[in-house]
Amino acid sequence: MQTEESIASVLARGRKELTKAEKIETIRHHFREIMLALGLDLEDDSLKDTPARVAKMFVNEAFSGLDPASEPAVTLFENNFRYNEIVLERDIPLYSYCEHHFVPIIGKVHVAYVSQGKVIGLSKLNRITHYFAKRPQVQERLTIQIAEYLKKVMGIADVAVIIKAEHLCVASRGVNHTGCATVTSSYHGQFLTEPRSRELHALLAV
Numbered sequence: 001m002q003t004e005e006s007i008a009s010v011l012a013r014g015r016k017e018l019t020k021a022e023k024i025e026t027i028r029h030h031f032r033e034i035m036l037a038l039g040l041d042l043e044d045d046s047l048k049d050t051p052a053r054v055a056k057m058f059v060n061e062a063f064s065g066l067d068p069a070s071e072p073a074v075t076l077f078e079n080n081f082r083y084n085e086i087v088l089e090r091d092i093p094l095y096s097y098c099e100h101h102f103v104p105i106i107g108k109v110h111v112a113y114v115s116q117g118k119v120i121g122l123s124k125l126n127r128i129t130h131y132f133a134k135r136p137q138v139q140e141r142l143t144i145q146i147a148e149y150l151k152k153v154m155g156i157a158d159v160a161v162i163i164k165a166e167h168l169c170v171a172s173r174g175v176n177h178t179g180c181a182t183v184t185s186s187y188h189g190q191f192l193t194e195p196r197s198r199e200l201h202a203l204l205a206v
Ligand SMILES: Nc1nc2c(ncn2[C@@H]2O[C@H](COP(=O)(O)OP(=O)(O)OP(=O)(O)O)[C@@H](O)[C@H]2O)c(=O)[nH]1
Pocket: 098, 099, 100, 137, 138, 139, 140, 167, 169, 170, 173, 174, 175
């Protein structure tokens, strides 16, 4: 278990240099302080392991996309069949976290592209989405990051990303409005032209 002093020295080295174990220990320590400040009983059988549980969840799951080691391996195949129409992976589940309140953003992501010689393994579109979602986010940035990453790894220009999501910071607190959604898009290349975007919307309507 880290002492106050050792946490301070770890932080002095710069947070970016923390090992995974140091991150978990630092978050555990501070989350425990948050729970104590809230007046919670850290001796309680149900609560005593919560700081460590939250720390592991933050580092290994909720914010795993902050670790460059989580970047997905992307498998590309030759487009031997010369499929030159839209490939759309729709309804990719989205569980991210609002960077303003650290509460969930829940929705669906639609990723479309047109091949320029290569096709991508379909699950990689889900994995790319997951990588950028598992960070404290705003929806606009997440939308652009997925599109730009796909353009880069596939070396293509024709990409579209649409996200429809509910922000629990809007639904469960603050204004407390459930049932409203935020829709964002990032269109590139052919998707900026009317025919391609009409095709995409026809596919999304199916
Ligand atoms: N543009 C954008 N805003 C977001 C996103 N997620 C949350 N927000 C907003 O970020 C804003 C933060 O505003 P503040 O006024 O600083 O926070 P607040 O006092 O908690 O505001 P309320 O939520 O209105 O109670 C809120 O309006 C949120 O709805 C997002 O992905 N994109």
